[in-house]
Amino acid sequence: MKNRDQIPGCENCMHCAESIFKHLSPEEHALIEKEKVCNTYKRGSVIYHEGSRTNGFYCINSGVIKIFKTGIDGREQIIAFAKDGGIIGYRSILSGELACSSAKVIEDASLCFVPGETLISLVKTNGNFSMAIMQQTCKELGEANSFITDIAQKTVRERLAEVLLNLKDIFDLDQNNVLQISLTREELANIVGTATESVIRLLSEFKHDKLIDLNGRKITLLDIKALEKISNAFN
Amino acid sequence: MKNRDQIPGCENCMHCAESIFKHLSPEEHALIEKEKVCNTYKRGSVIYHEGSRTNGFYCINSGVIKIFKTGIDGREQIIAFAKDGGIIGYRSILSGELACSSAKVIEDASLCFVPGETLISLVKTNGNFSMAIMQQTCKELGEANSFITDIAQKTVRERLAEVLLNLKDIFDLDQNNVLQISLTREELANIVGTATESVIRLLSEFKHDKLIDLNGRKITLLDIKALEKISNAFN
DNA sequence: CGTGTGATTGACGCCTGTCAACGTCTGTGG
């Protein structure tokens, strides 16, 4: 248990207009503030592991987390990313199941752990908060369904283009159109659902076609229109 | 608007111990009973369509519905099935988005339509009901994530075996191990996420290997253990 | 009996996964 003083109080991290916690009353905020336990994690740390019983969820103060499932012979399938302002691990609390995925740190992170009972009691007593969580869940469900359709019907090439565009939406570009997230080729492959070599080959192809530029793990999106065309943007 | 008298009142159709509605008070039950509009649908009818704005959800009194997304050149990807006791269309109500999928009748169905405001107000005021809906959503989310991993990592052969087993869990077998659901080869392909011809070939192969038996659309599961082995059951 | 939908089978070829070899970079230890 690290020093909690390293982490700002909720009044700083939860006030983002995007956060689910905007629906809480001051008393409810205070409750979470009292119950939470904060911690920092280095890249590579596992926050929770598939199949384990979790007894709380995490608010992300800073950093980036990947959420993935482990499939055949240990290959990861990345399901989602979470970054500052997001929450992870709430699904299994609410469904009362074991964690259906693992969470691992991609960029050094500071997280606040909140006990599951707190979440459940808030859901039961605060209708607006409950609706907000529900909305988040339903949104994720919609995205998951879209992804199923994509992965079932699109080629690897189309999916890679789409993944690059999704990453842009999640992590933004800098002023030079450089994707503000650093992933290994293997991680990219584990999002797209393909082999590492295929990702490498297709990235080279995209680069050759002047759609993107590559600098190690830094990817520059040069021609977003063309990428959208390739990804067959029906979404 | 068909004659509502054809459809039994909630006291008959909602009492199934499985139903979400068990968490409602008698007054809340009465509210739904008053607001609902029931209807029957023939095979092939579309209940709601992807991209449309829905203003309520449906309880399934009887029949079978497929939930699917439409992908490239109109190909369906079947996301889920719903049968008696289930509810459909609630996701877009709760998330406030447009419908992300379509719902079509596979076996003649009778459904009760309940306005969205009713659902939202119940979610906001009844903590236990809210938790139950949340649990259903989270469960579906977990299943969707599993399916993403499968479809990304498994071969068509493995997925087909798995789909047959899933169908068994949803629709049961009769005393002769015949799957109690009738799907076209194309629909099977649209679950597995492959071409119709591939499904046909693999089914023949399974039949040749004495894993299943085929009689038109009736599929008999002869060797469930072997199917599980093929499906690489990690779930 | 013609028409249409669904099921089947065969031929063909490309996409993509796998295996293997090699290059690159970084950090560690001598």
Add this chain to the structure above:
DNA sequence: CCACAGACGTTGACAGGCGTCAATCACACG
């Protein structure tokens, strides 16, 4: 400062799974 190990990235060769196209069959329906 250099050597080496290890992780990651890249490229080539190769085969086979699976999608596509096309022809044929089976069956129901008006």
